[in-house]
Amino acid sequence: MTEENLPTTFEETKSKFDSIYFYFVILFNDSIHEFSYVEDCLMKLCFKTKKEAKKIAMEAHSNGKAVCFQGSMEECETVAENMTTANLTVILGV
Template sequence: MTDPTKPIFEEETSLKTDSVYSYFVILFNDSIHEFAYVEDCLMKLCFKTKRDAKKIAIEAHTNGKAICFQGSMEECETVAENMTNAQLTVSFGV
């Protein structure tokens, strides 16, 4: 039986917060490419739906940058390289 006057302490658990999907690719706004081209690249290279691609393109245009892909380090490196080859300005990191 527990004493109701004493606080009950939960056992501390250490949750691993490092996920293999903790890397991001960030798309930066530019004044060179048309929205349709950026949306197409987001759909083809970042595996986004047309709706999500449009949201990301608008966010990058409005805020100067937007997260366009999340995945493992290797996946993000590949996506960032493909986006760069498509002449889009991106970076990736944690």
């Protein structure tokens, strides 16, 4: 990386490293679970804040699906397994 391409701010640095995790978990909307239950699962199982959980749940509700977690393959497999155990519909993505 040349000096010209180096990030100059924290946000630029952060965005450069956001892409190191190529795996993610996609949450699908369903008509079975209450919104609050989905939010609680997102907070507990995906380590989201209340605000993030609400945003993800709303996106899944509106668009039919939403990325709820991003990380290493092992982390995503664990999160997906836990979400499935909580009776939520998820898939792994790359």
